[in-house]
Amino acid sequence: xxxxxxxxxxxxxxxxxxxxxxxxxxxxxxxxxxxxxxxxxxxxxxxxxxxxxxxxxxxxxxxxxxxxxxxxxxxxxxxxxxxxxxxxxxxxxxxxxxxxxxxxxxxxxxxxxxxxxxxxxxxxxxxxxxxxxxxxxxxxxxxxxxxxxxxxxxxxxxxxxxxxxxxxxxxxxxxxxxxxxxxxxxxxxxxxxxxxxxxxxxxxxxxxxxxxxxxxxxxxxxxxxxxxxxxxxxxxxxxxxxxxxxxxxxxxxxxxxxxxxxxxxxxxxxxxxxxxxxxxxxxxxxxxxxxxxxxxxxxxxxxxxxxxxxxxxxxxxxxxxxxxxxxxxxxxxxxxxxxxxxxxx
Ligand SMILES: *[C@@H]1O[C@H](CO)[C@@H](O)[C@H](O)[C@H]1NC(C)=O
Ligand SMILES: *[C@@H]1O[C@H](CO)[C@@H](O)[C@H](O)[C@H]1NC(C)=O
Ligand SMILES: *[C@@H]1O[C@H](CO)[C@@H](O)[C@H](O)[C@H]1NC(C)=O
Ligand SMILES: *[C@@H]1O[C@H](CO)[C@@H](O)[C@H](O)[C@H]1NC(C)=O
Ligand SMILES: *[C@@H]1O[C@H](CO)[C@@H](O)[C@H](O)[C@H]1NC(C)=O
Ligand SMILES: *[C@@H]1O[C@H](CO)[C@@H](O)[C@H](O)[C@H]1NC(C)=O
Ligand SMILES: *[C@@H]1O[C@H](CO)[C@@H](O)[C@H](O)[C@H]1NC(C)=O
Numbered sequence: 001x002x003x004x005x006x007x008x009x010x011x012x013x014x015x016x017x018x019x020x021x022x023x024x025x026x027x028x029x030x031x032x033x034x035x036x037x038x039x040x041x042x043x044x045x046x047x048x049x050x051x052x053x054x055x056x057x058x059x060x061x062x063x064x065x066x067x068x069x070x071x072x073x074x075x076x077x078x079x080x081x082x083x084x085x086x087x088x089x090x091x092x093x094x095x096x097x098x099x100x101x102x103x104x105x106x107x108x109x110x111x112x113x114x115x116x117x118x119x120x121x122x123x124x125x126x127x128x129x130x131x132x133x134x135x136x137x138x139x140x141x142x143x144x145x146x147x148x149x150x151x152x153x154x155x156x157x158x159x160x161x162x163x164x165x166x167x168x169x170x171x172x173x174x175x176x177x178x179x180x181x182x183x184x185x186x187x188x189x190x191x192x193x194x195x196x197x198x199x200x201x202x203x204x205x206x207x208x209x210x211x212x213x214x215x216x217x218x219x220x221x222x223x224x225x226x227x228x229x230x231x232x233x234x235x236x237x238x239x240x241x242x243x244x245x246x247x248x249x250x251x252x253x254x255x256x257x258x259x260x261x262x263x264x265x266x267x268x269x270x271x272x273x274x275x276x277x278x279x280x281x282x283x284x285x286x287x288x289x290x291x292x293x294x295x296x297x298x299x300x301x302x303x304x305x306x307x308x309x310x311x312x313x314x315x316x317x318x319x320x321x322x323x324x325x326x327x328x329x330x331x332x333x334x335x336x337x338x339x340x341x342x343x344x345x
Contacts, residue, residue: 056082058089058144062134065118069155069186069220073121073128077148079136080115087138089117089145094137096121098152099130126188126219128152157187159256161244165319176231176320179209180258182244183224186216191246191253193225198241203227231332234320238330263321263331263340266290272342282334283316289341290318 062077079089091108096119098104108119117136122128129152136145164179182193193211195203205211211225229242246254270289276282323331323340331337 056084058082058085058136060117060136060145060148062148062150064132064150064152067124067152067155069124069157069188071124073124073132073152075119075121075132075134075150077117077119077134077136077145078115079117079145087140087142087144088112089136090139091117091119091136093141094119095133095135097133097135098128100133104128104132124155129154129188154189156246156254157184159184159244159246159254161256161258163258163260165260167317174317178229178231178234180227180229180242180244181224182227182256182258183222184246185222186220187223188220189248189253191223191248193223194245194247195227195229196243196245196255197233197237202233202242203229234330235332239328240322240330260320260322260330263323263337264325264343265321266341270341276335276338279316282338285338286316286318 058079058081060077060079062075065074065076067073081088089110091110094106094108094117096104096106104121106119106121108117110117119134121132132150132152134145134148134150135143138144160183162181164181166177166179167174168177180195182195184191184193192205193208194201194205205225207227208225209228211223213221213223215221225244233242234240240258240260243255243257245252266289271285274281274285274288276285317334318337318341320330320332321337321340323329323336323343325343326340331340
């Protein structure tokens with residue numbers, strides 16, 4: 001510390017000597033030198049006396065910690081209090097206001113040792129958006145930190161996608177159809193949903209089997225759309241580049257991929273070395289390996305031969321799945337699904 005001060009004093013002395021010897025042009029750039037002195041002086045004088053005229057101020061760096069639908073809005077400010085200031089912040093007087101108007105209820109706490117003030121406001125709803133300003137006051141009621149502003153932007157709601165495969169009889173054959181469901185909850189803005197395949201618009205809301213939109217009392221709405229996708233699309237898109245998109249004024253606001261279940265998600269009593277030569281063996285293996293999976297993801301197993309002889313009963317057919325050991329490819333054929341189910345085990 002002492003060395004640093006000494007060096008600084010030498011620097012000031014050298015600067016002074018320099019200024020004396022260059023007095024002629026110094027007069028011309030006096031404003032600049034004034035700035036230079038101002039920069040040097042506080043460093044040298046720290047802790048010695050008051051600065052000239054400038055009243056010391058509180059400063060703060062604030063961040064928005066949480067701004068999520070239905071959760072309390074939270075802020076955190078790191079406050080620095082100049083040593084000269086005797087007044088202290090009274091956080092119970094903190095003012096949270098929205099768009100310079102509405103005053104929001106707020107609870108703040110001040111950890112003086114860390115200089116951190118955390119505040120918790122009301123639960124976020126669609127109405128809590130715009131500009132949030134915070135003001136802190138000292139115990140005499142004077143504003144010490146004012147107009148700390150946050151821009152509460154639009155909350156893009158989470159998108160949830162799911163896939164259900166069904167087998168439908170077409171004449172004597174069975175064909176596979178997929179319900180691709182896309183849902184948003186607590187959306188504040190109006191979006192339209194669409195299904196994209198390989199980066200291109202494939203189905204719009206008008207093409208959907210169903211779109212349900214339910215409004216919430218506190219503003220915003222839930223919405224889900226079901227799109228029917230036929231098996232050819234998936235066969236051509238073995239890597240499943242199929243996603244749900246949220247569009248706002250024709251701009252893509254958010255996108256989420258649809259994913260099939262993983263082939264390797266099998267039950268613990270699955271016997272991977274069991275043979276799969278006959279229909280009965282295939283039915284047994286599919287039945288034991290997949291029986292603990294979510295019922296909606298796979299066909300119910302039956303040995304009843306419904307349609308096709310001598311082909312195995314269609315209800316022994318496992319639903320299509322992702323082969324994560326093969327670049328996440330979609331497996332569509334029974335031997336490939338059975339293989340992927342037991343790979344790397
Ligand atoms: C502030 O704290 C009080 C008492 O714990 C509580 O009733 C109130 O809901 C809180 N308000 C906010 C905005 O968190
Ligand atoms: C049933 O499948 C066979 C073999 O794939 C095909 O030749 C036939 O056209 C299909 N029939 C119908 C009605 O789709
Ligand atoms: C697919 O979606 C349609 C429309 O909502 C529905 O009627 C049908 O039952 C669904 N199929 C499955 C297997 O979930
Ligand atoms: C959903 O319903 C709300 C309220 O009826 C409406 O304002 C909004 O435009 C609808 N959104 C869509 C995408 O249909
Ligand atoms: C919206 O979705 C959420 C989450 O699924 C649910 O809790 C809420 O009840 C739904 N609201 C309406 C109005 O459907
Ligand atoms: C698994 O299948 C093989 C081949 O069919 C058989 O030898 C073995 O006993 C089976 N293991 C169990 C635990 O069932
Ligand atoms: C599958 O089988 C279970 C139990 O037997 C039954 O509860 C369920 O409704 C069946 N699901 C379908 C889609 O047939």
